[in-house]
Amino acid sequence: xARRRLRVAVLYPRVMNLYGDRxxxxxxxxxxxxxxxxxxxxxxxxxxxxxxxxxxIVLIGGGQDREQRRVQADLHARSRALxxxxxxxxxxxxxxxxxxxxxxxxxxxxxxxxxxxGVFDMVSIHPGPRIQRCVGNVVALWEGDTLVGFxxxxxxxxxxxxxxxxxxxxxxxxxxGGDGLEGARIRNAFGTYLHGAxxxxxxxxxxxxxxxxxxxxxGENELVPLSDAAEIRAHAETLHxxxxxxx
Amino acid sequence: xxxxxxxxxxxxxxKTVRAAARRLGHGGTxxxxxxxxxxxxxxxxxxxxxxxxxxxxxxTNGKTTTARxxxxxxxxxxxxxxxxxxGSNLMRGLAAALVxxxxxxxxxxxxxxxxxxxxxxxxxxxAAATPPQVLVxxxxxxxxxxxxxxxxxxxxxxxxxxxxxxxxxxxxxxADDPLVATLADDVRGxxxxxxxxxxxxxxxxxAAEAHWHPETGAEFVYDRIFYAHIGHWRxxxxxxxxxxxxACARGIAPAAGGVAFLMEIxxxxxxxxxxxxxxxxxxxxxxxxxxxxxxxxDLDSTTTALAGARAAFGRQECLSSDGHVxxxxxxxxxxxxxxxxxxxxxxxxxxxxxxxxxxxxADGRDISWIWDTEWEALAPRVDSVVVGGRRAADMxxxxxxxxxxxxxxxxxxxxxxxxxxLAGLPDDAELxxxxxxxxxxxxxxRLSARAGAPPIWEEA
Numbered sequence: 001x002a003r004r005r006l007r008v009a010v011l012y013p014r015v016m017n018l019y020g021d022r023x024x025x026x027x028x029x030x031x032x033x034x035x036x037x038x039x040x041x042x043x044x045x046x047x048x049x050x051x052x053x054x055x056x057i058v059l060i061g062g063g064q065d066r067e068q069r070r071v072q073a074d075l076h077a078r079s080r081a082l083x084x085x086x087x088x089x090x091x092x093x094x095x096x097x098x099x100x101x102x103x104x105x106x107x108x109x110x111x112x113x114x115x116x117x118g119v120f121d122m123v124s125i126h127p128g129p130r131i132q133r134c135v136g137n138v139v140a141l142w143e144g145d146t147l148v149g150f151x152x153x154x155x156x157x158x159x160x161x162x163x164x165x166x167x168x169x170x171x172x173x174x175x176x177g178g179d180g181l182e183g184a185r186i187r188n189a190f191g192t193y194l195h196g197a198x199x200x201x202x203x204x205x206x207x208x209x210x211x212x213x214x215x216x217x218x219g220e221n222e223l224v225p226l227s228d229a230a231e232i233r234a235h236a237e238t239l240h241x242x243x244x245x246x247x
Numbered sequence: 248x249x250x251x252x253x254x255x256x257x258x259x260x261x262k263t264v265r266a267a268a269r270r271l272g273h274g275g276t277x278x279x280x281x282x283x284x285x286x287x288x289x290x291x292x293x294x295x296x297x298x299x300x301x302x303x304x305x306x307t308n309g310k311t312t313t314a315r316x317x318x319x320x321x322x323x324x325x326x327x328x329x330x331x332x333x334g335s336n337l338m339r340g341l342a343a344a345l346v347x348x349x350x351x352x353x354x355x356x357x358x359x360x361x362x363x364x365x366x367x368x369x370x371x372x373x374a375a376a377t378p379p380q381v382l383v384x385x386x387x388x389x390x391x392x393x394x395x396x397x398x399x400x401x402x403x404x405x406x407x408x409x410x411x412x413x414x415x416x417x418x419x420x421x422a423d424d425p426l427v428a429t430l431a432d433d434v435r436g437x438x439x440x441x442x443x444x445x446x447x448x449x450x451x452x453x454a455a456e457a458h459w460h461p462e463t464g465a466e467f468v469y470d471r472i473f474y475a476h477i478g479h480w481r482x483x484x485x486x487x488x489x490x491x492x493x494a495c496a497r498g499i500a501p502a503a504g505g506v507a508f509l510m511e512i513x514x515x516x517x518x519x520x521x522x523x524x525x526x527x528x529x530x531x532x533x534x535x536x537x538x539x540x541x542x543x544x545d546l547d548s549t550t551t552a553l554a555g556a557r558a559a560f561g562r563q564e565c566l567s568s569d570g571h572v573x574x575x576x577x578x579x580x581x582x583x584x585x586x587x588x589x590x591x592x593x594x595x596x597x598x599x600x601x602x603x604x605x606x607x608x609a610d611g612r613d614i615s616w617i618w619d620t621e622w623e624a625l626a627p628r629v630d631s632v633v634v635g636g637r638r639a640a641d642m643x644x645x646x647x648x649x650x651x652x653x654x655x656x657x658x659x660x661x662x663x664x665x666x667x668x669l670a671g672l673p674d675d676a677e678l679x680x681x682x683x684x685x686x687x688x689x690x691x692x693r694l695s696a697r698a699g700a701p702p703i704w705e706e707a
Contacts, residue, residue, distance in 0.1 A: 014458065015458050017619070018389075018392070018397075019392070019613065019615040019616075020615035020616055020617065020618030020619050021615075021618075022618060022619065023615070023618030023645075023648075026618070026648055027648075030648060064397040064398070064399060065397070065399075066397075066399055066459075066461075067458075070458075070459065070464075135612075135613075136612065137612070150612070150613045150614070150615055152392055152613060195613075195615050196614075196615050196641075197615055197618045200618075200644055200645075200648065201641065201644060230640070230643055230644045230647045231644060233640040233643065233644070233657070234640040234641045234643070234644040236640070237637075237638060237639070237640035237641060237659075238641065241606065241637065241638070
C-alpha cells in the first residue's frame with residue numbers, strides 16, 4: 001500500500017498544554033507510524049496561518065482561564081473556518097479548556113464571557129471561585145468501551161440539542177456534575193474534559209480519530225490492530241484507581 | 248516568657264507527644280506540632296516572637312534544600328538555628344520545630360534564628376504568625392494542580408502575603424523566574440534578587456509555564472532558558488526585563504559530584520564548590536546565600552557551608568543496599584523531574600533506573616504531567632528499567648513512548664519493585680531511583696531498613 005500522509009493542526013500548543021496534552025499528539029503520531037501513515041504536525045499559534053483544506057485533524061488542549069482569555073480572540077476569528085472544517089467531516093479533538101472554548105460561549109472565573117468557536121452547540125459557565133472545581137479520575141462509557149482520564153475544571157458545560165454527548169459518566173463529574181454526561185460530539189468533532197493524556201491510554205478512541213481521518217482522505221475503513229499491551233495495562237490501571245477511589 | 252496558660256499547655260502537650268513518638272521510633276514528625284497547635288492555635292506566634300530573627304523560604308521546588316543550606320551557613324557563622332528540618336512545612340511543622348527547641352519554661356535558646364521552609368499555600372499564615380527578616384521565594388512552577396488549582400491562584404496568595412509584610416522584611420526573589428521577580432512590585436521593604444549570569448545553553452521545556460506578565464499581559468521573550476520558564480527574560484512590549492541580581496553565579500562548570508561557580512554578592516565574590524549537581528541547586532545556593540547575607544552571616548561561612556553541603560532526604564541522596572550504590576532523585580513535578588533527568592544525562596555510565604509513580608494526595612492525584620517530562624534524550628543511556636508505584640502502568644507507557652527498553656518488571660508495590668530492581672543489577676552497577684513524593688517516603692524507608700541503619704554515606 002502506498003505510503004499515506006495525514007496532517008494534524010495543533011492549536012496554541014505553547015499555551016494550551018496544561019495537562020500533558022502533547023501526549024495526544026505523540027499518541028496519534030506513534031499509532032499512525034505503526035500503520036505506515038506519516039503524520040505531519042503543524043503548530044498554530046496566535047496569528048499563524050492555517051490551511052483547513054490540507055488539514056485532517058485539529059487538536060486543542062487545556063489551559064488556565066488566563067490562557068483561554070488570551071487565545072479567545074484569535075480562536076473566535078477562526079470560528080467560521082473551524083465550523084466549515086467540522087461540516088466537511090474534518091476530525092477535531094478538543095480537550096478541557098480547549099473543549100470549553102469550542103462551545104458557543106464560556107463565562108469564566110472572573111464572570112467575563114468568552115465567545116467560543118461554536119464547533120459544539122454548548123455553553124460553559126464557571127460558577128465562581130468559591131465553588132468546588134470538578135477534580136478527579138473519570139471513567140465514562142463510550143461505544144461499549146470505557147474512556148479513562150483525569151478531569152480538573154471549574155467551568156460546567158451544558159449541551160444544546162444539536163450536540164450529542166460523547167460518553168456517559170460512571171465515575172467523576174463529566175460535563176457539569178449533574179446530567180451524567182461527558183464530552184460532546186458533532187460529526188467527526190469530539191470534545192471532552194478528560195486529560196491524562198487521553199489518547200495514549202485510550203487506544204481505541206485514538207484509532208477512531210485516525211480511522212475517521214483516513215476514511216475522509218483515502219476512503220479507508222480499517223486500521224491494522226496493534227498489540228497495545230502497555231496501553232491496555234495503563235487503561236486498566238486508571239480504571240482500577242478510579243473505581244477504588246483513593247487509598 | 249510564656250504569657251498564657253494555653254501556650255504553656257500546648258508546649259507541654261507537644262513535648263509529651265514528641266517524647267512518646269520518639270519512644271515508638273517515629274522521629275521528626277509533625278505530630279507534636281499538630282497536637283500543640285490544636286491546643287493553642289497561637290503557638291507559633293507566641294514562641295516565634297522570641298526568635299532574634301527568622302527566614303521563611305517558599306517556592307515550588309528547592310524549599311527543603313535551600314532551608315538546609317541556609318541553616319548550615321548560619322550554624323557555620325556560629326548562630327543557633329531553629330529549623331523545621333524534617334521538611335514538614337505546614338504550620339504544624341513550624342510549631343513542631345519551635346516546640347522541640349523550647350525548654351519546658353517555653354524559652355528558646357538565646358538569640359536563636361528561625362529558618363523555616365513553608366508550603367506555597369501556607370506562606371500567608373506563616374508570614375502573619377512570624378513576620379520574617381527575610382522571605383525567600385525561589386520559583387513558581389506547575390505542581391499538583393489538582394490540589395492547589397492553577398498557578399495564578401498561588402501567585403495571588405503570595406502577593407497578598409507580601410503586601411502585608413512589614414517594611415522591615417527583605418524579600419529575596421529569583422530574578423530569572425518572571426513569575427517571581429515581578430512580585431517585587433508588591434514589596435514594601437527592600438528587595439534582593441538572585442540569578443544566574445552565564446551563557447549556558449538554552450533549553451526548550453514543555454514544562455514552561457510563564458508566557459505573559461501576570462499583570463500587564465506583555466509577552467515574555469527569552470534570550471536564554473535555563474529550565475522550565477526560568478532564564479533571561481524580558482517583556483516584548485513594554486521594556487520591562489529581568490532585574491540585575493544582587494547575588495549571582497558566573498562561570499558555572501561541572502565538578503566532581505556537583506558544580507563549581509563564582510558567586511558574587513554585591514561587591515564581594517567567592518569561588519563556590521557545591522557538591523550538589525544540577526542548575527536548580529545553584530539557585531538553591533544563591534537563595535540561601537542571599538538570605539544569609541540579610542541575616543548577617545559572612546561570606547566565608549557561606550563558602551564553607553556550601554562546600555560541605557549534603558543532599559537533603561531523597562534529593563540526589565546516596566544510600567547503599569545489597570552491595571550497590573542507590574541514588575535517589577526526587578521528581579515530583581515536570582520542572583523538577585526534567586532537571587533530575589538532565590543531571591543524569593551528564594553521567595557517562597549506563598543507567599539502571601527504578602521509576603516510581605504514585606498518585607497520592609501529596610503527589611498530586613493527576614499524573615498527566617509525566618507527558619510533559621523529557622525522557623526521550625535519556626533513552627539511549629538506559630540499560631534497564633523497573634517501574635513501580637500505583638501508576639506504574641501509566642509510567643511504563645510513557646517510557647515506551649520515549650523509546651526505553653521494555654521494563655524488567657512492573658510492580659504497583661514499591662517494596663517488590665525495589666526487590667526486582669536490586670535483584671537484576673550487574674555487579675558494581677548503581678541503581679538510580681526516580682520517585683514521586685510519597686514513593687520517596689516509601690522507598691527511602693525500605694532502603695534504610697535494608698541497610699539496617701540511617702544513610703551510610705551521603706554525597707552529591
